[in-house]
Amino acid sequence: MGSIVAYDVLTQASPYICIHTLITIGSPLGLPIIIKKIQMEQDKNNNKDIVPTPENIRYKWYNFSDLNDPVAVVYKISDDYKKKFKWYRTGRCNYL
DSSP, X not given: OHHHHHHHIIIIIOTTEEEEEEEEESOGGGSHHHHHHHHHHTTXXXXXXXXXXXXXXXXXXXXXXXXXXXXXXXXXXXXXXXXXXXXXXXXXXXXX
């Protein structure tokens, strides 16, 4: 559940904290029920909309999981989240 909390924090509460590379392990963010919940929270009820990657992530997002893990059964979450990796050259971004 930590990756769900991290996703919420990065998309809603911390727009100026920049992450070069995010690594999640055993994330349930690829499960259809989780994706639907995120879409509903972001008022994107159309199933064709892909959930956005947090703009705080500037380079890559890697998700590692055990192929036998029932919670992280959808280990390739890149198909479910829009890629928005871009470098910003503003003074408003504080890297961790």
